[in-house]
Amino acid sequence: AQSVTQLDSQVPVFEEAPVELRCNYSSSVSVYLFWYVQYPNQGLQLLLKYLSGSTLVKGINGFEAEFNKSQTSFHLRKPSVHISDTAEYFCAVSDRVRKLIFGTGTRLQVFP
Amino acid sequence: NAGVTQTPKFRILKIGQSMTLQCAQDMNHNYMYWYRQDPGMGLKLIYYSVGAGITDKGEVPNGYNVSRSTTEDFPLRLELAAPSQTSVYFCASSYSPPETQYFGPGTRLLVL
Numbered sequence: 001a002q003s004v005t006q007l008d009s010q011v012p013v014f015e016e017a018p019v020e021l022r023c024n025y026s027s028s029v030s031v032y033l034f035w036y037v038q039y040p041n042q043g044l045q046l047l048l049k050y051l052s053g054s055t056l057v058k059g060i061n062g063f064e065a066e067f068n069k070s071q072t073s074f075h076l077r078k079p080s081v082h083i084s085d086t087a088e089y090f091c092a093v094s095d096r097v098r099k100l101i102f103g104t105g106t107r108l109q110v111f112p
Numbered sequence: 113n114a115g116v117t118q119t120p121k122f123r124i125l126k127i128g129q130s131m132t133l134q135c136a137q138d139m140n141h142n143y144m145y146w147y148r149q150d151p152g153m154g155l156k157l158i159y160y161s162v163g164a165g166i167t168d169k170g171e172v173p174n175g176y177n178v179s180r181s182t183t184e185d186f187p188l189r190l191e192l193a194a195p196s197q198t199s200v201y202f203c204a205s206s207y208s209p210p211e212t213q214y215f216g217p218g219t220r221l222l223v224l
Contacts, residue, residue, distance in 0.1 A: 099157060
């Protein structure tokens, strides 16, 4: 069965500092990987996704993630965060059978 | 183009009451999903549909029912509300997995 582990429930960081949000997955089949962001009192929106091809994926708002098959990881990074990046971030995995399995989320808190 | 819309935004129910959460999308997506989000638990799939007239259970279907009579609408029914159903409910849609799922703004439900 597929599963997703987000290793940090909360990540505090100062504005303009770099950040990495960690995500590990388990699956015995080919996977598709996603990062979604949820701003306070809103629904989720897609940040980026890996379906195939280049293992370095660039998304919206300056975020990027790298698919590492040997380490079964899909960590999310941003070189310089802004106050507006404060939100909850969810990693998710899907196979071709259509279901998304979400991690428990990482709350990114950016301080001035 | 409104995307995915959900009504109501908030609702308080008494134990044993019933209600229907409405979800509609105007993107002509075949796939629609219902999730619930509980603090620290991420999102759990309740039910999903691959097209009009076709629905299937997700991870946590007990206490819920769905129907899909049109491509646009995917209502979620709670027959006998229980405190354990206090949660935030999100509807989502996608054209075809593993493509992006688009989420509605959510319905906050409190069962007392």
